[in-house]
Amino acid sequence: MIGKVNSFHSFSTNDGPGIRAVIFLQGCPLRCKCCHNPETWMADEGIEMGVEEVVEKIKKGISYYTKGGVTCSGGEPLMQAEFVEEIFKACHELSLHTTLDTSGCLLNDDVKKVLDQTDLVLLDFKMTTEEEYNAFARGSLNQTIQFLDYLNSINKPTWIRHVVIPGVNDSQEQTKQLKKLLQPYSCIKQVDFLPYKSLCISKYDQLHLDFPYREIKDATIEDIIKVQTWFNETVVK
Numbered sequence: 001m002i003g004k005v006n007s008f009h010s011f012s013t014n015d016g017p018g019i020r021a022v023i024f025l026q027g028c029p030l031r032c033k034c035c036h037n038p039e040t041w042m043a044d045e046g047i048e049m050g051v052e053e054v055v056e057k058i059k060k061g062i063s064y065y066t067k068g069g070v071t072c073s074g075g076e077p078l079m080q081a082e083f084v085e086e087i088f089k090a091c092h093e094l095s096l097h098t099t100l101d102t103s104g105c106l107l108n109d110d111v112k113k114v115l116d117q118t119d120l121v122l123l124d125f126k127m128t129t130e131e132e133y134n135a136f137a138r139g140s141l142n143q144t145i146q147f148l149d150y151l152n153s154i155n156k157p158t159w160i161r162h163v164v165i166p167g168v169n170d171s172q173e174q175t176k177q178l179k180k181l182l183q184p185y186s187c188i189k190q191v192d193f194l195p196y197k198s199l200c201i202s203k204y205d206q207l208h209l210d211f212p213y214r215e216i217k218d219a220t221i222e223d224i225i226k227v228q229t230w231f232n233e234t235v236v237k
Helices: 051-060 077-093 109-116 130-137 141-153 172-182 201-206 221-233
Strands: 002-012 020-025 047-050 069-073 098-102 120-124 158-164 188-195
Touching: 002 051, 002 077, 020 051, 020 077, 047 051, 051 077, 069 077, 077 098, 077 109, 109 141, 120 141, 130 141, 158 221, 172 221, 188 221
Parallel strands: 020 069, 069 098, 098 120, 120 158, 158 188
Antiparallel strands: 002 020, 002 047
C-alpha cells in the first residue's frame, strides 16, 4: 500500500509517551488559522511511500522506540486511514506502541479500523463553540465531539491537546466551557495545554500564504499556568 508522507521525524518526545518516531502524513480538510504545518494541507503533494518503506525507517531507531513508539500525525492522518491502519499493524508486529494525532474531523468504517490498531489518541480540541471552531478551522466542533463520543464508547485512551492562543481562546469563560465539554468522558486520561507559537510564520511566507495571527504574541508559561489553574478549579454543574 502506498501513502503520501510529508516528513518523518525521529526521536520525538512531544508526540505521545516516551521517545517516538513521528510520521507526518499529507493532506488536511481543515484550515486552522495558526496551523504549524501548512505544507501538509494539499493531499496530492508529499512523497509517495509504501508501508514497507515506512517500517524500514522506523526499524532504524527501534531500540529507542521500544519504550515509546510510533505516532502518525499530519496534516490529518485519517485522510489516509487505510495507510495508517497498515502502518500500525506493522508496528504492533514489532511490539511498538501506536499513537494517532488527529483533529477528530473524520469518522467512518475505515477510521474505526485505524482506531482498532491505535493504543492512544491525541485529540486536538481547538475551540469550545461551533461558531468559534468554524471561524478558526473551517471545521466543526460537533464532529470532534462525535469522534470523542466514539472513543469513549470503545474506551480508547485519549489525551486532549488544547493550544492556548492569547486573546483568542484563553478566557476564563472559554476554559470553563472546555471543562464542561470534556467532563463526561472517562476515556480522557490527561488534558495538555500547549502554548501558541509563531515559529511557523516563515513557512507561510515561503508558501506565499497569509498568516492571520501574525500580530498575536506567543503564549507564555504564565498564560499556560493561568488557563491550567482555571481548568483545574472549575466545578462543572
